[in-house]
Amino acid sequence: MRKWFATCMALVLALTVLAGCSTSAPKSSDQAGGASGGKKRFAIIFKNTGNPYGEKEMEGFKIAIEELGGEAILKAPDQPTAEAQIQMIEELISQKVDAIAVVANDPDALQPALKKAMDAGIKVLSLDSAVNAKSRMVHVNQADPERIGRVQVQAISEMIGGKGEIAVLSATSQATNQNTWIEWMKKELEDPKYKDIKLVKVAYGDDLRDKSVSETEALLKSYPDLKGIIAPTTVGIAAAGKVLTDKGLKGKVMLTGLGLPSEMAEYIESGVCPWMYLWNPVDVGYLAGYAADALVKGTITGKPGDKFKAGRLGDKEVIQDGEGSQIMLGDPFKFDPSNIAEWKKIY
Numbered sequence: 001m002r003k004w005f006a007t008c009m010a011l012v013l014a015l016t017v018l019a020g021c022s023t024s025a026p027k028s029s030d031q032a033g034g035a036s037g038g039k040k041r042f043a044i045i046f047k048n049t050g051n052p053y054g055e056k057e058m059e060g061f062k063i064a065i066e067e068l069g070g071e072a073i074l075k076a077p078d079q080p081t082a083e084a085q086i087q088m089i090e091e092l093i094s095q096k097v098d099a100i101a102v103v104a105n106d107p108d109a110l111q112p113a114l115k116k117a118m119d120a121g122i123k124v125l126s127l128d129s130a131v132n133a134k135s136r137m138v139h140v141n142q143a144d145p146e147r148i149g150r151v152q153v154q155a156i157s158e159m160i161g162g163k164g165e166i167a168v169l170s171a172t173s174q175a176t177n178q179n180t181w182i183e184w185m186k187k188e189l190e191d192p193k194y195k196d197i198k199l200v201k202v203a204y205g206d207d208l209r210d211k212s213v214s215e216t217e218a219l220l221k222s223y224p225d226l227k228g229i230i231a232p233t234t235v236g237i238a239a240a241g242k243v244l245t246d247k248g249l250k251g252k253v254m255l256t257g258l259g260l261p262s263e264m265a266e267y268i269e270s271g272v273c274p275w276m277y278l279w280n281p282v283d284v285g286y287l288a289g290y291a292a293d294a295l296v297k298g299t300i301t302g303k304p305g306d307k308f309k310a311g312r313l314g315d316k317e318v319i320q321d322g323e324g325s326q327i328m329l330g331d332p333f334k335f336d337p338s339n340i341a342e343w344k345k346i347y
C-alpha cells in the first residue's frame with residue numbers, strides 16, 4: 001500500500017509541473033490541426049486557476065488520457081465564471097477536439113455551448129460539479145452528494161456539542177456541487193436532534209483565497225457567538241483554517257468541511273479543524289479521462305447500465321442520476337490526526 005502511495009506521489013509530482021503550465025491561454029498544441037500526431041484530443045475545463053484541488057483533478061485526467069494514448073488539453077479560466085468557460089468551450093469546438101469534460105461553474109448556463117459541442121460530434125461529460133442532464137452525456141461524481149452533505153453537519157454538531165450558531169463558507173453561489181451538498185446539509189439540520197443549532201449564514205468565497213479569507217473574517221465579525229464553520233470547498237476550508245489560527249480561535253470556533261490533506265494537515269494537527277472529509281481528486285479526474293475515452297470509442301453512450309474499464313480503478317458502471325446518468329467514484333473519506341500525516345504527502 002505504502003509503495004503504491006510512493007509511486008503515485010512521484011507521478012503526481014512530476015505531472016503537477018505539466019498541469020500547471022497548461023492552464024493558461026491556449027498554446028499552439030491546443031489549436032485546430034495542432035501537433036496531436038493523429039491522437040484523439042480530450043479537453044478538461046476546471047472551475048478556475050489557482051486551486052491545487054483542480055490541479056490534482058486535471059493531473060488525474062491527463063494520466064488517464066496518456067495511458068490511453070490520447071492527448072490531454074488542460075484548461076481553467078482565471079475567474080470561476082460560466083462566461084469564461086463558455087468561451088473555452090467555443091474555442092474547443094472550433095479546434096474540433098474529440099471530448100470535453102467540464103467542472104461546471106453553473107448547472108444551466110453552459111447548456112447552449114455544450115449542446116453545440118455535442119451536435120458537432122464532440123463527446124461531453126461533467127465531473128465534480130455537474131451541468132444539467134441535457135448538457136452532458138454523463139457526469140462523473142466523486143461520492144454520493146447526500147452523504148457528503150449530511151456527514152458535514154453530523155461532524156460540526158459533534159464538534160460544538162450540538163448547540164450554537166453555525167455558518168457555511170462555500171465556493172461560488174452558482175457552483176452545482178456545493179449547492180447540492182448545502183441542500184443536503186439543510187435537510188440534515190431539519191432533524192429535531194439539531195434543534196439547538198442555528199445555521200445563520202451561507203457565505204461565498206468564490207474559491208478565491210483572498211475572498212474566502214475576507215468572508216471568514218466577515219462571518220466572525222457579524223456573528224460574534226459563532227460556534228462552527230462548515231466549508232465544503234478545499235479553498236474555503238484552508239482559508240478559514242488560517243483565519244481561525246491567526247485569530248487564536250482554536251477550540252472557540254470549530255471548523256470542518258471538505259479539505260485537501262496537503263493544505264489542511266497543519267490545522268488538523270493543531271486541532272483548529274479536528275477532522276474533515278474528501279475523496280481522491282486525482283482519481284476523479286482519472287475516472288473522467290477513462291469515461292471520456294469510453295464515450296469516444298463508443299464503449300459507452302452514457303446510458304444507465306453501460307459498463308467500461310477505468311484503468312487502475314477497475315470496472316465501472318453508468319447509473320441513473322435524476323433525469324441523467326452518472327458514474328460514481330466512491331465514498332467520502334475522513335481525515336483526522338490519525339491519518340493526516342500519511343495523506344498530506346499524496347494530495
Ligand code: RAM
Binds near residue numbers: 051129232
Ligand atoms: C474546491 C472546488 C471543487 C470541490 C472541492 C471540494 O476545490 O470547489 O469543485 O469539489 O473544493
